[in-house]
Amino acid sequence: GAGVSQSPRYKVAKRGQDVALRCDPISGHVSLFWYQQALGQGPEFLTYFQNEAQLDKSGLPSDRFFAERPEGSVSTLKIQRTQQEDSAVYLCASSSRLAGYQETQYFGPGTRLLVL
Amino acid sequence: DQQVKQNSPSLSVQEGRISILNCDYTNSMFDYFLWYKKYPAEGPTFLISISSIKDKNEDGRFTVFLNKSAKHLSLHIVPSQPGDSAVYFCAASSQGGSEKLVFGKGTKLTVNP
Numbered sequence: 001g002a003g004v005s006q007s008p009r010y011k012v013a014k015r016g017q018d019v020a021l022r023c024d025p026i027s028g029h030v031s032l033f034w035y036q037q038a039l040g041q042g043p044e045f046l047t048y049f050q051n052e053a054q055l056d057k058s059g060l061p062s063d064r065f066f067a068e069r070p071e072g073s074v075s076t077l078k079i080q081r082t083q084q085e086d087s088a089v090y091l092c093a094s095s096s097r098l099a100g101y102q103e104t105q106y107f108g109p110g111t112r113l114l115v116l
Numbered sequence: 117d118q119q120v121k122q123n124s125p126s127l128s129v130q131e132g133r134i135s136i137l138n139c140d141y142t143n144s145m146f147d148y149f150l151w152y153k154k155y156p157a158e159g160p161t162f163l164i165s166i167s168s169i170k171d172k173n174e175d176g177r178f179t180v181f182l183n184k185s186a187k188h189l190s191l192h193i194v195p196s197q198p199g200d201s202a203v204y205f206c207a208a209s210s211q212g213g214s215e216k217l218v219f220g221k222g223t224k225l226t227v228n229p
Contacts, residue, residue, distance in 0.1 A: 104150065109158055
C-alpha cells in the first residue's frame with residue numbers, strides 16, 4: 001500500500017514569504033506528526049494530531065508556524081514570514097493507534113525548505 | 117539538553133563483520149525505543165524497536181539490546197552488507213501525553229565491500 005507522501009519535495013522561498021507544506025498519511029492512520037530536521041541533526045518534534053485534534057503543539061518554534069488537519073487525514077504545515085533559520089527538512093509521520101504508545105511511526109520523504 | 121545521545125557520528129566496518137551502533141538516554145521516563153535508517157533524500161525508515169520490559173529484540177540480521185540500568189541501547193547488524201550504509205537514528209518515547217519521538221543526532225554507517 002501507499003506510504004506517507006509529502007509535497008512539495010523541495011521548496012525555495014524568499015525571506016518573508018509564506019509557505020505551505022502538505023502531508024498525506026497512510027490511509028486509516030489516526031495519528032500524524034510533524035518533525036523538523038536541521039542539517040546534521042536528528043528530527044525534532046513539532047506537533048501531533050489525533051484525527052483532527054491537535055493534541056500537542058509544544059515543539060512549534062514560534063507563532064509563525066501553524067498546522068492543521070481539518071478532516072483527520074491530510075495535514076498542512078504553514079510557515080508565515082519565513083526566516084533563514086526555518087531552512088530545514090520537514091518530515092511528516094503517521095501511526096495507526098488511536099491511543100496509547102509503543103506504536104511505530106512511518107515517515108514520509110520530507111520537504112526540503114530553503115529560505116533565501 | 118539532549119535526552120538521546122549518539123556519541124559516534126560515524127562508523128566504518130567491513131562487509132560480513134558486525135556493526136554495533138550505540139545510543140544513550142537520560143530521561144528515565146522513556147519506555148519505548150526505536151531505530152530508524154535514513155538514506156539521503158529519503159525519510160527515516162523503521163528498522164526495529166524494543167519496549168522497556170524487554171532487554172533484547174531480534175529481527176533477522178538486526179538485534180537491539182536495552183540496558184535500562186545504564187540507560188543504554190545498542191543495535192547490532194550481523195552480517196553487515198554494503199546496502200546497510202546509511203545514517204542510523206535512535207529514538208525514544210514515553211507513556212502518556214503525545215507519542216512524540218525524541219531522536220539522537222544519528223550515526224553514519226559505512227560498510228565497505
